[in-house]
Every structure is written in structure tokens, then in C-alpha cells.
Amino acid sequence: MAYKKKYAVMALLGVCAASGAAWWFQNKPAPTTETSKASVAGPATGAPGASGGGPAKAPAVEVAKVETMTLVDETQAVGSLRSRQGVMMRPEVGGRVKQIFFNDGQRVRKGQVMVQFEDQLQLAQLSQAKAELSIAEANHKRNQELVMQNFISKRSLDESGAALEVARAKLALADATLQRLKVLAPFDGITGLKQINVGDYLKDGADMVNVEDIDAVLLDFRLPERFQAKIRAGQKAQLSLDALPGRSFTAIVQAVDPLIEANGRSVGVRGCIDNRQQQLRPGMFARVNAVFGSRENALVIPEEAIVPQGGRAFVVKVVAGEKPGALISERVVVKVGLRQPGKVEILEGLAAGDTVVTAGHQRLQKDGTPVRVVDLSQPGGARPAGAQAGAPGPAPAASAPSGSAPAGSASAAGQQWSGATGATGATGKPNPQTASKTMAMSGPNPCLRGTDAAR
Template sequence: MAQLHSRLIWFILLAMLFFVGFLYWQTQQTNGTNRSRVADVAVKTAKVESLAMSREVSALGTGIANNSIQLIAPSSEFLIELNVSEGKKVEQGEVIARLNNVQQRARVAELDAVLMEQSRQLDRLKNLATTQAAAQSLLDEQQSKVNSTKAQLDIARQQLTEMTIKAPFTGHLGLRQVSQGAYVSGGTVITTLDDMQQLRVAFSIAERYLAEVAVGMPISVTNVAYGNIKFQGKVSAIDTRLDPITRSVTIHGIIDNESLQLRPGMLLNVQLQLENREVLRISEKALLPQQNRQYVFIVDSENKVQQKEIEVGQRIPGWVEVISGLREGDEIVIEGVQKLRTGVTISKVGG
């Protein structure tokens, strides 16, 4: 009986020893699995590169013709000639319209004849003035008449010239407002003329950017009619005054528009490029902010990561400038930083 109890005790001890060994083995397997998982953290990495980084200011602008006028009738008369085809390009000096100028031509001819006769009389009085002192007063009077007639003739010739309406610059005609043969009053708009080979764009920016903007800086504009197509130009003028209510300054840009795709009056989305320089640039997703500091994870040759503090500078959507803490060519984690800690081995997904 004692021998049976002894064997039973040894059997229980061996069973307990086996059970403890099994528990230890299972614990080691679990720890090994966890370590494997830690060593197999999938992240995305990228190299630190030196790239161009520009800072831009966005604004809404309005298209303005480089030169734009209304062609109007200078006086009340019948319109005897009209050369207006809507949208037609005309050259500088080309005749657009003529008003009935019969009376003006007659007036010029009349004054020309009067001036000729008065000039002959003036010449005779000049000859008399050399021999008779009394003739000097008559000479002065005749000289005044000649001067007066010359002035009247200049005015009449100018009025005659204005009866023919010409294009003062090369441009495109707008819509016709009158018909040939119509009697028009002085000041009646005949049509418009726009120089659209270059389009000006007027937009405003906040006063805090005033010290940075300068004539010649590049701009680009887009319009809903053309989707994402960008039209390039540059700043041509900066207003000398700020709006006292909005505290903004008006900027004019000039854009080449030979295709005539852009039109005066268009609403334009303007991007003003303030600066463009080479910097070390990384994705914003690589940053791990802690209080007022910024950190990134650097990948070493063994695919282990180390947390490192960096100093950041200018930001643009999606990107941030690195002032210090990284060098060109360093490999950093740009996706999955929240899963990491120093010393962890990573598995790269993409790059």
C-alpha cells in the first residue's frame, strides 16, 4: 500500500513538471510571435531630397483688356459709312465709321479762302508800312484777322477729321450699337474696341504680403471655362494706396492672350508666387509632433528606426521645409509613424 502511494506521488510530480514545462514553452512561443510582429511593422519610407519650394498667395481677380475704349459719335449727324463686324480684328488707323461731313468740308474750304485773301492783304500792308507810319495800325489789325482765321481753320479741320472714326490701336471690335444710315447724336456709342492680345488681371492681396511682392513676379490664373489649364503671366503694377477698409492692396498682372481664350470681365483664380528656392523638403505625414517640437523616424542600414528631432520652416499643402536635423539622402518614415518607437525594425512598403 505504501509502495502504491509512493508511485502515485511520483506520477503527480512528473505530471506537474510536464505541465509547468508546457506553460513555459507556450510563453516563449507567444513572446517570439510578438517580437516577430514588432519586427515586421509595415511602413512607407522616402528619401529626403532638395527640391524647389514656392510660396504662393491665392486671390480672385477680374480680367481687364489691356486697352479698351468705346467708339462714339463726336457730333450729331447721319452715319454714312460703318465698317463694324463683331469680333473682327482691326489695325490701328483703320476706318471704323464716317459721319456726313459735307458741312464741315464746306466750312474748311470757306475759311481756307478767307485766310488766303486776308494773307494777301496783310502782305500789301506790310509793304505800305515801310513808307507810311500811319499804315502800322492797319497792319496790326490785319494781322489779328489772319491769326483769328487761322485758329478757326484749325478747329474746322479738327472737326472734319473727327467725322471719320478710326481705330486708335489694334484690337477687336465689340457688338455694333447702331446701323449705317442712322442719325446719331453726339456721344452715341457706335461699338467698342478691346486690345486682348494681352489681358490684364486685377486682384487684391492682404497688406502683410506687401513687402514681399514686386513687379515682375510670376502669376498663374485659371478659369472655370478651361478647367485646370493655367495661363502664365507676371505682376505689372502695384497700387500706391491700400484700401483703408479691407487693408488690402490692388495688384495688376499681365498675361499673354494671343489665343484670345481669356476675355475681359472673366472671374479668374490667381496664384501669385512670392518666392521659389531650393530647400530640404519632406512630406507633412512624416512629422510626429510632441508639444512644440517636431520629430521624424530615420531608417538605418538595418531597417531599424530612430526618432530624431528636426526644425521645420515654411509649409505648403502636403509639404514642409526642413531647416535642420536631416541631410539630403536620409531615409525617413512617411506613413505609419504612429506605430513606431526607437529601435523597432520595419518592413518597407513602397518608397
């Protein structure tokens, strides 16, 4: 019995010792020696591998400067080209084609006779009407003399006068019927492909040939209703065509449809393009870049510098700290404007030359946090010596220089007409093709005058 009690006591002491050891390991106090502090602080010092105490490294961030450039307020759409004036020629009366006075693709003038129908019957009717008019005039003149001599009553004079008016009306009707057998060009233009031949019998309203005025072509496109307050007559739109790759054309907005389409909630816009070089054709598909306006010296920053939060936009600005050469962060509320690929316009909150953080925002939780600017364009990702003495160095150059119009602007598109060598070739000799185009471009712009104005 004593032997069992002895082993029970030893087992109880062993359990207590194991429990005490486990508690001590779980609640072991942190080392408080200077050596331990140095070993813990060593990785955060300024120089790698330093064992002495020192401040921790400031968070590394990437920055960019607030730049100024010309921003163009624009949007993209698709449209199609159509003739400034176009009509399908159709006869008003039926008849047999006697003569055709035009060829396919020929330029015609307003009032020019294009098709003549058989008119023998109408010429005979005209001659008959002229003879009847001659008899009516003679009878009426004779009755006037007899009335003056009181040989006939005044009623006979009135009847002869009425007969004279009827004869004149018959002559006018015969002449009008004869004239309707001539099909005239309604305006200056170019004929299409004729669909008739001499000898064909045509009914009234049959298609003969289309006439198109393409000295200026119209551009029809639609914009979402949110742009209806921005688009107005006189603005310019740049367009490119799949049929003419590498070319750019300028259209002048002539009118905006006052009615917004209920199905698509879009507004129709019509522009005009100078086409005296005859390079554009009605029916072409066009990609339109509608330009609403431009702003000079607009403040822009990279779009990654914007931090949206709670319906507002923030940026983190880098400013000089209290110590010389120190840089700290400052959170600023900004108002954004136009957006372009990679760029955002700033309307309020920043000034030209300010420096904003583009990467590393998550390390800056509050204002006044010391920052360390890194430049990935430099070898090793560090700035040159002396770069942190003041404001951060300049950001990479903007994609478009200040004051210059962006690609696809009106000035750039207008230069497409001139070509590289102008009216002379590379050898200095006159280029006949370019010279003819230059002559075609002379004169007033057809988009700046009425469609029915005389040339």
C-alpha cells in the same frame, strides 16, 4: 442553557473561518515557480508559442526616408481677364451718321477712319474761313506796301495784321470742327458689335462700338496681404479657365498694387498673357496659381512623421543600435518649411537618406527604444530577410522625381502651345490650323513691350 452556548461558539468559529478564507483569497501571493514565469513570458518571446524565456518583442513602427525633390512656393487665387487696351467709341460732337467703315469683329489699325458724320455745313464753314484768310492776307500785304510809301499810318498795318491772325484762327477752328466729325481708331484692335447704323442721329457721348486690343490680355487677381512681400514683377503665374478645360496658360506679373485694400486686407496683382492665338477673351473667369519661386533638392518627409509638441516640431529618427542589426529610436527637433499635400519640407534637423517613423510614435516614449520596422507593402507586413541588418529599406518613391518641375509649372504650361503633332498632323502632312497658329505666335511677345509701342 448549555445547548445555546454550544451553538453560539460554533457560529463564532464559522464566522472567523469564513473571514480568514476571504482574507487569504484576497491576499494570495503570486506564483514564484519557474513554470509560472515561463507561462507568463511565453507570449512575449520572439517565436509564437515558445515556452522558454527570452526578450520581449520590440515595438513595430512604419518608416520613410528623407527624400529630395523640387518644391514650388505657390498659392491659389481667382481672377478675371481684361483687354490690354479697350475703349468704347463715342463721338465728341452730335450729328448724323453718313458712313461706317468697319464691320463687326473686324481688325482695325490705329488712325483708321471708322465712322464719318454729315459734314456739309462744316465744309462750307471751312471754305468761308479760307476765303476770309485770303482777303486778310491780301489786305495785310497791301498795307505793308503803303506803309513803306508813307501813304497810311502804321496803325492801319497793325489792324490788318490782327485781322490776318483772326482769319487764320477761324480757318484752324473750321478745320478742327470738320475733323471731329471723323471717328478714328485710337489703337490697333478688334471691333465689337456696332450699335449704330447709317442715318442715325447721335448726340455727343453716345455709344457706337467697342474696340479691344487682345493680342495680350491682362489678368487681375488679389492675394492676401501676407504674400505682398513675395509677389513681384517678372514672376510667373499659372492659370486655368473653366471655359477652356484641360488648357493651362502662363501669365507674367507686370505690377503689384502698392495699396493694400483695407476691407479685405488683400493686394492687387496684374499679369499679362500672350494671346496672339486669340483663344482668350476679356471677362473670362480664371483660377490662378501664383508661383513665388522654387527650391531644388529640398528635403521632404511625409507629413504624418511630424509630431508637434509645445510649439515645436519633432520627428522620431531610426538609427543603428550598439548591437549589429539592432535599430533604436532618436527624437529630433526639426524646422519645417513649405507644405504640400502629403509632404513637409525640412529646413533643419535631418539629412537626405535619414529614416523617420511615420506610424507608431506612441510606442516610443523615450530615446534609445529598440524598434522593429515593418513594411506594409510586403506580404504579411514583414520586411524581407536581411532588411534589419542595417538601415531600414527605402521608402516608396516620391510623387515627383528629384529635379523635375511639378505639374502645372511654367515649363509644363509652355508645352501646351505646341500640341502633340506640332505643325504637321499625325500623317506627316502639314496641318493648316496648327500652321496658322504657329505663324500667329511668331514675332515678339506682346507682354514684353509697351502697350503703345508700334507693331
